[in-house]
Amino acid sequence: xxxxxxxxxxxxxxxxxxxxxxxxxxxxxxxxxxxxxxxxxxxxxxxxxxxxxxxxxxxxxxxxxxxxxxxxxxxxxxxxxxxxxxxxxxxxxxxxxxxxxxxxxxxxxxxxxxxxxxxxxxxxxxxxxxxxxxxxxxxxxxxxxxxxxxxxxxxxxxxxxxxxxxxxxxxxxxxxxxxxxxxxxxxxxxxxxxxxxxxxxxxxxxxxxxxxxxxxxxxxxxxxxxxxxxxxx
Amino acid sequence: xxxxxxxxxxxxxxxxxxxxxxxxxxxxxxxxxxxxxxxxxxxxxxxxxxxxxxxxxxxxxxxxxxxxxxxxxxxxxxxxxxxxxxxxxxxxxxxxxxxxxxxxxxxxxxxxxxxxxxxxxxxxxxxxxxxxxxxxxxxxxxxxxxxxxxxxxxxxxxxxxxxxxxxxxxxxxxxxxxxxxxxxxxxxxxxxxxxxxxxxxxxxxxxxxxxxxxxxxxxxxxxxxxxxxxxxx
DNA sequence: TTAAAAACATGATTTGCGTCAGTTATCCTA
DNA sequence: TAGGATAACTGACGCAAATCATGTTTTTAA
Numbered sequence: 001x002x003x004x005x006x007x008x009x010x011x012x013x014x015x016x017x018x019x020x021x022x023x024x025x026x027x028x029x030x031x032x033x034x035x036x037x038x039x040x041x042x043x044x045x046x047x048x049x050x051x052x053x054x055x056x057x058x059x060x061x062x063x064x065x066x067x068x069x070x071x072x073x074x075x076x077x078x079x080x081x082x083x084x085x086x087x088x089x090x091x092x093x094x095x096x097x098x099x100x101x102x103x104x105x106x107x108x109x110x111x112x113x114x115x116x117x118x119x120x121x122x123x124x125x126x127x128x129x130x131x132x133x134x135x136x137x138x139x140x141x142x143x144x145x146x147x148x149x150x151x152x153x154x155x156x157x158x159x160x161x162x163x164x165x166x167x168x169x170x171x172x173x174x175x176x177x178x179x180x181x182x183x184x185x186x187x188x189x190x191x192x193x194x195x196x197x198x199x200x201x202x203x204x205x206x207x208x209x210x211x212x213x214x215x216x217x218x219x220x221x222x223x224x225x226x227x228x229x230x231x232x233x
Numbered sequence: 234x235x236x237x238x239x240x241x242x243x244x245x246x247x248x249x250x251x252x253x254x255x256x257x258x259x260x261x262x263x264x265x266x267x268x269x270x271x272x273x274x275x276x277x278x279x280x281x282x283x284x285x286x287x288x289x290x291x292x293x294x295x296x297x298x299x300x301x302x303x304x305x306x307x308x309x310x311x312x313x314x315x316x317x318x319x320x321x322x323x324x325x326x327x328x329x330x331x332x333x334x335x336x337x338x339x340x341x342x343x344x345x346x347x348x349x350x351x352x353x354x355x356x357x358x359x360x361x362x363x364x365x366x367x368x369x370x371x372x373x374x375x376x377x378x379x380x381x382x383x384x385x386x387x388x389x390x391x392x393x394x395x396x397x398x399x400x401x402x403x404x405x406x407x408x409x410x411x412x413x414x415x416x417x418x419x420x421x422x423x424x425x426x427x428x429x430x431x432x433x434x435x436x437x438x439x440x441x442x443x444x445x446x447x448x449x450x451x452x453x454x455x456x457x458x459x460x461x462x463x464x465x466x
Numbered sequence: 467t468t469a470a471a472a473a474c475a476t477g478a479t480t481t482g483c484g485t486c487a488g489t490t491a492t493c494c495t496a
Numbered sequence: 497t498a499g500g501a502t503a504a505c506t507g508a509c510g511c512a513a514a515t516c517a518t519g520t521t522t523t524t525a526a
Contacts, residue, residue: 075383091372097372138375139327149378149385169493222506428503433483433505
């Protein structure tokens with residue numbers, strides 16, 4: 001049986017694949033970026049960027065975990081979880097889209113580096129390698145969003161939750177056992193279901209020997225089983 | 234009362250905002266692109282690009298209308314409608330993502346230009362303006378997908394359908410009255426509901442004086458009313 | 467250390483919407 | 497222009513999952 005962390009799951013990936021675009025910069029350019037770069041720490045729950053406000057800086061998550069979500073009519077939809085290495089605010093690169101298109105808040109204490117968006121724009125114009133790397137990041141994010149999109153619209157509760165659990169294990173915590181710094185309510189929000197349903201479904205998974213959980217500590221027992229649930233339910 | 238075509242709807246936009254990235258090319262570069270460029274015509278229903286096959290070319294829709302959808306487990310999810318000016322296959326730009334991430338098929342007879350993906354990759358590396366324009370396209374597509382994502386997950390049938398109708402009127406046909414070259418079944422697929430529900434809901438809209446329809450000819454009577462339905466239901 | 471507030475849990479009830487089954491209308495094509 | 501096929505439509509039924517109601521445990525803060 002393969003380990004969760006090794007499974008190349010077909011389902012929705014909630015984290016960004018990190019592309020180290022800044023590696024493609026020349027020494028001068030790196031200097032330019034770092035000169036004006038500021039590091040900020042956010043406490044759990046704090047808002048890092050608010051949808052609709054002007055994007056003066058792109059955010060690079062250097063530590064922690066952030067929730068990126070789209071808001072409309074006082075309802076919200078989690079687009080992705082930004083892990084260290086993720087960039088937030090890239091969708092504001094077009095000059096006519098100069099406000100944040102989503103809100104980002106800290107799941108846990110999170111450290112973020114602020115990089116002037118105009119510098120990024122300039123680098124895209126002048127450094128082809130960098131531009132190409134940014135394009136790659138945007139594409140990967142898009143691909144991953146399609147998967148999540150599919151997961152939330154075409155699966156029912158069991159499948160959705162199984163998917164999220166596998167995803168958390170393999171993409172975020174990178175091990176079968178982890179302490180989820182997330183309430184049932186937040187887990188429900190992430191999987192697009194009600195809190196009560198999450199609780200019931202988790203219990204079911206436990207009874208079926210798929211997972212083991214004590215409070216917030218999760219242990220994936222049967223990743224293949226969970227995977228099957230994903231595909232069927 | 235504002236016309237549908239003028240409404241800056243908050244809801245999901247199904248078409249791509251065209252960015253004429255090729256305008257930023259030098260004469261030489263344009264030549265390079267056009268030299269190897271091939272034009273292909275697809276008949277209604279034909280598959281233009283199949284998810285999972287190698288992306289050797291980027292597709293530029295020059296006439297017609299294409300459906301872009303993600304497939305998994307014999308189920309499919311429409312990501313967007315590609316109108317003239319839209320590019321298909323950009324998500325295959327990263328070298329490790331060299332297969333189509335979605336399928337595209339022709340809603341109606343559609344003409345497509347094939348441009349070698351390696352040429353696009355080279356242009357991104359060498360022409361900053363072009364790279365920046367590609368980034369813009371990717372960002373706009375992403376923003377639009379978020380809206381559609383929200384629409385399909387957070388609204389119920391009435392809202393979803395109202396949204397799609399407004400979107401078709403304002404973004405695709407650009408007028409309040411249009412002949413939909415789409416069966417009820419396809420409309421259902423697009424709005425993520427069952428064919429029967431679409432029929433019932435359309436009837437409801439008609440009874441409420443929001444739209445008028447005879448067969449496939451749609452007429453939006455009360456865009457503001459539809460818009461309200463979007464936000465409530 | 468205790469009160470208040472979250473978070474967790476679970477059973478009962480409701481409902482939106484998909485599925486099914488059957489009818490009518492419309493489109494082809496031979 | 498007849499008749500077969502596909503699409504459009506309608507009503508009845510069932511179910512997944514949200515909501516509601518209520519109780520229990522854990523966490524937070526005073």
